[in-house]
Amino acid sequence: MRSLLVVWSLLFIFLSSCGNNEKKKGEEESSDKEVVKQEEKQQDKGVILFFGNSLTAGYGLEPNEAFPALIQKRIDSLGLSYEVVNAGLSGETTASGKNRVEWVLNQDVDVFVLELGANDGLRGIPLDETRKNLQEIIDIVREKNPGAEIVLAGMQIPPNMGPEYTSEFRNIFPELAEKNEISLIPFLLEDVAGIPELNQGDGIHPTVEGQEIVANNVWEVLKAILEDPKS
Template sequence: MILKQIPIQHYRLLMFCYILLFVVSCGGNSSKKAEQKTSEKEAVVTKAIDSSKVILFFGNSLTAGMGLDPSDAFPAIIQTKIDSLGLPYKTINAGLSGETTAAGKSRISWVLNQPIDIFVLELGANDGLRGISLNETRDNLQSIIDYVKDKDSTTKIILAGMQMPPNLGPSYTEEFKMIFPKLAEQNDTYLIPFLLDNVAGITELNQSDGIHPTEEGQQILAKNVWEVLGPLLEK
């Protein structure tokens, strides 16, 4: 059988259709590849966010930044420093004004609702101001430490030391002060010797109540915390 010769214009049209089909097909593959790459990038970003380690600050009004904007409290100041250094950590401010060690003991179970890498425990000041039994304060702090360890034995714990003015008597004042280093030693935790070092008793660094730090005072608290916390992050 003899095939009829295809007219040149039909041939050109046929070739154009083939080329067009090929381009569209390749374009579709390129689009799919581009979408795949975008999805991969999004996955990497999500993974990077999810991989951020968590620092939980668990305390009272000193941590919460009472009387100030939350961005001026020392946990937020530390977050700014962490970000400037490009370290993969995010901070959570779980400070609650008026919190005692007993209240903290009751609250800890629902605060630890996610994995925590570093736990900063800042409680006890309100116990001292109320003259609560030293044994009760000590036992409550120990219970909180035990709970954190039982939840995740790899969590690093930093205990913020606190001191009281001498109006409750020298014996109470000295014993209260020693609660924190003794607990830190017994539990092999890190210790901030005195959270309010270079702030307590200095009028211009405290608000009108004479207890809660000003913005400048919170900057010093952040420095006191960073001296212990910083080396752990930079490792």
């Protein structure tokens, strides 16, 4: 009788052990499937790359206060499947941007927002050079990511360089947008430039409140692209 009890006890332990192993195996498989689902979900997200200078980088502010981060919050609130990448670099000119863009485009991009030119204008760089560099950046984006939507951010500068330079500089952006059939943000700093309380002490870089207005200016153009992407 005692031997029989021992046998039944061992059998019970064996069956319990098998059950626990099966349960653990099932939990591991469930966890693995969840990870795969999360990875697939991330891979399914489109990429919006903001390529610009200190205005895009959010100079003087926290990264989450720059307008690209504000755009990401708006996208998330609407349940749109896009991930924003902030590739802003303080001090960037169109020439240095042209040299950097291929490296940035090592990842697939669905929307490319080009925000460069302000530093060219403030430094008085020849307008033909600025125009040529912007065009080459557009060409590189189209070569590396043929299906990407390109958005060009229009820029204006103070009249320090004279009315002719200032006027022609402003015209570069709509002319390039029309030539290349790409979307245009008419003036990135609309309702922000020249307003002291919306800019930091240097009078150039937006404050937190200014960045919110810039984000609205960007969203006015970007929303139509995200809500009705090309097939």
